[in-house]
Amino acid sequence: MDFLRPDTLAEALALKAQRPDAVPIAGGTDVMVELNFDHRRPAALLDLTRIAELRSWDSAGGNGDGGTVRIGSGVPYTRIIDELGDRLPGLAMASRTVGSPQIRNRGTVGGNLGAASPAGDTHPVLLAGDATVEAASTRGTRLIPATEFYLGVKRHALEPDELITAVHVPVTRAPQQFAKVGTRNAMVIAVCSFAVALHPARQRVGAAVGSAAPTPRRASAAEEFLSAELTSANQWESPKPLLDSVKRRFGELVAEAANPIDDVRGSAAYRKHALSVLARRTLDWAWRDYSEKVT
Amino acid sequence: MSLTPAELTSAVAGGIGSSPQRPDGNLKVRGEFAYASDLWHEDMIWGATLRSPHPYARILSIDLTEALQVPGVYAVLTHEDVRGKNRYGLEHKDQPVLAEDIVRYQGEPVALVGADHPETAQRAMKRIKVKYEVLTPVVDMETAVDDTPLHPGGNLVRHVPVRRGDQHAEAEVVVTGRYEVGMQDQAFLGPESGLAVPAEDGGVDLYIATQWLHVDQGQVAAALGLPLERVRLTLSGVGGAFGGREDLSMQVHACLLALHTGKPTKMVYNREESFYGHVHRHPAVLYYEHGADRTGKLVYVKARIYLDGGAYASSTPAVVANSATLGVGPYDVDNVTVDCWGVFTNNPPCGAMRGFGAVQSAFAYESQMDKLAEALGMDPVDVRIVNAMSEGSVMPTGQVVDSAAPVAQLLKLVKDKPMPPLSTAVDLRDMPGGVSNTTHGEGVVRGVGYAVGIKNICFSEGYDDYSTARVRLQIINGEPAALAHTAAAEVGQGLVTIMQQIVRTELGVERVTILPMDTSIGNGGSTSASRQTYVTGGAVKAACAAVREKLAKLAGGRDLAGVDLVGLLGDDVIDETVEWRHRATEPIDPETGQGNAHVQYGFAAHRAVVDVDVELGLVKVVELDCAQDVGKALNPQAVLGQIQGGSAQGLGLAVMEEIQTEGGKVRNPSFTDYLIPTVLDMPPMSIDVLELADPNAPYGVRGVGEPPTISSTPAIVAAIRAATGLALTRVPVRPEHITGT
Numbered sequence A: 001m002d003f004l005r006p007d008t009l010a011e012a013l014a015l016k017a018q019r020p021d022a023v024p025i026a027g028g029t030d031v032m033v034e035l036n037f038d039h040r041r042p043a044a045l046l047d048l049t050r051i052a053e054l055r056s057w058d059s060a061g062g063n064g065d066g067g068t069v070r071i072g073s074g075v076p077y078t079r080i081i082d083e084l085g086d087r088l089p090g091l092a093m094a095s096r097t098v099g100s101p102q103i104r105n106r107g108t109v110g111g112n113l114g115a116a117s118p119a120g121d122t123h124p125v126l127l128a129g130d131a132t133v134e135a136a137s138t139r140g141t142r143l144i145p146a147t148e149f150y151l152g153v154k155r156h157a158l159e160p161d162e163l164i165t166a167v168h169v170p171v172t173r174a175p176q177q178f179a180k181v182g183t184r185n186a187m188v189i190a191v192c193s194f195a196v197a198l199h200p201a202r203q204r205v206g207a208a209v210g211s212a213a214p215t216p217r218r219a220s221a222a223e224e225f226l227s228a229e230l231t232s233a234n235q236w237e238s239p240k241p242l243l244d245s246v247k248r249r250f251g252e253l254v255a256e257a258a259n260p261i262d263d264v265r266g267s268a269a270y271r272k273h274a275l276s277v278l279a280r281r282t283l284d285w286a287w288r289d290y291s292e293k294v295t
Numbered sequence B: 001m002s003l004t005p006a007e008l009t010s011a012v013a014g015g016i017g018s019s020p021q022r023p024d025g026n027l028k029v030r031g032e033f034a035y036a037s038d039l040w041h042e043d044m045i046w047g048a049t050l051r052s053p054h055p056y057a058r059i060l061s062i063d064l065t066e067a068l069q070v071p072g073v074y075a076v077l078t079h080e081d082v083r084g085k086n087r088y089g090l091e092h093k094d095q096p097v098l099a100e101d102i103v104r105y106q107g108e109p110v111a112l113v114g115a116d117h118p119e120t121a122q123r124a125m126k127r128i129k130v131k132y133e134v135l136t137p138v139v140d141m142e143t144a145v146d147d148t149p150l151h152p153g154g155n156l157v158r159h160v161p162v163r164r165g166d167q168h169a170e171a172e173v174v175v176t177g178r179y180e181v182g183m184q185d186q187a188f189l190g191p192e193s194g195l196a197v198p199a200e201d202g203g204v205d206l207y208i209a210t211q212w213l214h215v216d217q218g219q220v221a222a223a224l225g226l227p228l229e230r231v232r233l234t235l236s237g238v239g240g241a242f243g244g245r246e247d248l249s250m251q252v253h254a255c256l257l258a259l260h261t262g263k264p265t266k267m268v269y270n271r272e273e274s275f276y277g278h279v280h281r282h283p284a285v286l287y288y289e290h291g292a293d294r295t296g297k298l299v300y301v302k303a304r305i306y307l308d309g310g311a312y313a314s315s316t317p318a319v320v321a322n323s324a325t326l327g328v329g330p331y332d333v334d335n336v337t338v339d340c341w342g343v344f345t346n347n348p349p350c351g352a353m354r355g356f357g358a359v360q361s362a363f364a365y366e367s368q369m370d371k372l373a374e375a376l377g378m379d380p381v382d383v384r385i386v387n388a389m390s391e392g393s394v395m396p397t398g399q400v401v402d403s404a405a406p407v408a409q410l411l412k413l414v415k416d417k418p419m420p421p422l423s424t425a426v427d428l429r430d431m432p433g434g435v436s437n438t439t440h441g442e443g444v445v446r447g448v449g450y451a452v453g454i455k456n457i458c459f460s461e462g463y464d465d466y467s468t469a470r471v472r473l474q475i476i477n478g479e480p481a482a483l484a485h486t487a488a489a490e491v492g493q494g495l496v497t498i499m500q501q502i503v504r505t506e507l508g509v510e511r512v513t514i515l516p517m518d519t520s521i522g523n524g525g526s527t528s529a530s531r532q533t534y535v536t537g538g539a540v541k542a543a544c545a546a547v548r549e550k551l552a553k554l555a556g557g558r559d560l561a562g563v564d565l566v567g568l569l570g571d572d573v574i575d576e577t578v579e580w581r582h583r584a585t586e587p588i589d590p591e592t593g594q595g596n597a598h599v600q601y602g603f604a605a606h607r608a609v610v611d612v613d614v615e616l617g618l619v620k621v622v623e624l625d626c627a628q629d630v631g632k633a634l635n636p637q638a639v640l641g642q643i644q645g646g647s648a649q650g651l652g653l654a655v656m657e658e659i660q661t662e663g664g665k666v667r668n669p670s671f672t673d674y675l676i677p678t679v680l681d682m683p684p685m686s687i688d689v690l691e692l693a694d695p696n697a698p699y700g701v702r703g704v705g706e707p708p709t710i711s712s713t714p715a716i717v718a719a720i721r722a723a724t725g726l727a728l729t730r731v732p733v734r735p736e737h738i739t740g741t
């Protein structure tokens, strides 16, 4: 097995163009598990950890509402939590639930996207928060909306010669929430997960489910329902407590967006049930928060 | 590099009753301790095991051609290469070292590869072509006895009936229930590993992580067709055991490869292989009927218990006896009808695990006690106290409990502890669901539950249970120095510390060294059944007494207390080896289960306080307090460690730990999906340790390791029931059981 260690992004992209079979390795918290268990023996590993460009973030896109933070694909979770928690609350929350401190020190959003597991914790947040994935190759750079990134179980929209260079996440002061169900109180793969993001400027609500379908996916009907409900009642300007019926309907629509299976981690019926509960609760927390901020 | 972990033999300070720090503690925390998986030898090769993918199949052919062609491969072996008898087993020699014509469980070893690199071995292994005719597996323990026989004698491993008193007794209040216990794994953190080094005498030296060197030695020698003395075992660094290392795993395999190739051979399982490579806790189905009078006093208990032994016997017979003889719990019951069946199926083999049969029964009888309390409108602790056994009580086997049995006291101790406050501030770490942010208090209901359990300590039913200890005393550099040697396995429990404490106390010398544990000395017995401090501790104490006797002779009748050892001993060396036995037990009557089967009984009680998110079915154990009688705490810190660890393992069984099988196949052979408690699942414990000495035991000790595992599970489930109002008759309790989805 070749171990390729580029020092710059340009070098990495050139290598990836030459060797499309080379498997990128960032934190290695997915890749090394596969190697150790002999589930995968790539002809080459492409080590991205030396590339400074991938290990930094910037807020050239603006720090306030409407701005965007560009997070290099190799920034570990610990730094996202510590450095970006105020601007990207949803992503920080999801990051906090990943694995253990050791995993959060190594693991990256780029790796989570590269693995494209339906259970990856950052996906629902990226979907609900309207994030974009930046992919690059020697042919150039393109932006892929998160909604178009996940194609199937552990399949994503990258071309063989592309690397994920960054994610662009809209900055927000508006509330976001993330919650995941696992059968252990820490260090657990999601049985199902849910993210909600309020977008007051556009009078929209983002909602997405994880670990409850072949890919992470948006709960579009739930988003439409709630956005319409809030707008028609003029709730964005003068928020009032949400009716139980609204929360319940939102929960139902979120559950309907899921297409889960029965597996060792949980039953399909449980996943749907739990998603509806998570949707109600997280919406409640986000909305209370929003109401306090506005009034 | 040394082949034994040197730190285990280095000295600590302090005699019995003190808590010297473990010699290996800091190294383990820093990740520097040398486990068996770290063994290394010049010129060694690596072994790999080809395992059956099917729970039940006939082997039609095995083609090794391609595997042998892989460069770097030294040997590919099948059952035809087993030099001795191709059968082993703890109680019945029914398990092939390598499968012959039939495989009876998924993961059963079929062939071995020895190669210059672990990867090469894996590659070659995948090129072995085995043709199977897949057969329909037997997987239901309740019907297995009438199903396809998997062994010549049929599928019943053992049936133990226990009959006491009036078999037709009737009672005013009757509660019945059917309970299920899932298959728990020992989940020791250091997977199976060892190194076999071929010796010049045609024998082999095996460095190994095990629980019982001598029982391994006997089985390995028989499979290799070698005399005992040519198979020498030395204990390596053991990363936990909990029963899972009592059966052989890679011992014979590594030796076969070493003898065949003439090269030192190392084998290490990874986590997935480990799940296939050792026995698990028996899953169980239990039917109970309790009859009581209006005051809550038990009139009778009837039980039918099924234990799934899986494909081979392992220690199923002894586990069955425990489940049956301890089947009514620590209660006085005059009329008892218990039947326990251990059966063969094509599920993974099951055998020893901490609690050993007592765990399964306890979940059922403690659930029944709560049901009885409810039927009577009584407090669950009161109904237990009304029936609590005490010193002088008669077991369902007719055996009189002849030392402390403070069941009522233990229950009162946990009941009287202050209750934890209801948390007001939202700290996610205190919530069901933890940091996954599933609730800020919504849906959370508190519940409290109690349980108490009983466990036999040491080996039972007439087994000749002993340990051998050698103690040497001499003057080194002008200072008296003692050395102790046994073959009793240090698996992480701290026996090396206890042995030093005993020698220091008995001989009054500061300098005490422990020799590596190996088979150059006699049998130390198993590190199981909560027995090593009792039995090997007893042997070391007795060896010290023998040394003292020699000293007394030298002193010519002078009082030893005042004697200067340096002057008295001079250049003399006193070296005494002693075989020490606890008092004998008896077999039980095969029809009535009557007999003095057990040596000693241990008791623990728990109170569990849980917060349940009733909407999501997630559980946070808020508190798990324990009271246990340990007879005498030789090392109080180690006692607390055992109680905490045992309680955590019981918590695991209560709410998360299960090997899930389907058609005999394991669905979750990894720590990704076989979950064990983390620090956010296991609460800090308040523990009351009673020291009511057992006059029959050395220093009055009572085995500590198992009782806390037994009562922790039912206490937690009782608390979840209290919070949810649900019946919850199966462990582990899954979120689906609580939400009904």
Ligand SMILES: Cc1cc2nc3c(=O)[nH]c(=O)nc-3n(C[C@H](O)[C@H](O)[C@H](O)COP(=O)(O)OP(=O)(O)OC[C@H]3O[C@@H](n4cnc5c(N)ncnc54)[C@H](O)[C@@H]3O)c2cc1C
Pocket: A023, A024, A025, A026, A027, A028, A029, A030, A031, A032, A033, A048, A073, A097, A098, A099, A100, A103, A106, A107, A108, A109, A110, A111, A112, A113, A114, A115, A119, A120, A121, A122, A162, A163, A164, A165, A187, A188, A189, A190
């Ligand atoms: C003990 C443990 C616990 C875990 N717990 C969680 C959890 O709770 N939640 C969760 O979501 N995940 C969890 N994981 C999985 C893993 O930590 C995450 O998916 C993490 O985000 C992976 O990041 P990484 O940098 O380590 O990725 P790597 O292992 O380096 O890579 C992962 C995949 O992405 C590809 N890749 C990496 N970087 C790039 C790039 N720049 N461009 C293109 N492809 C790329 C790799 O080729 C590989 O396929 C856990 C893993 C372990 C071992």
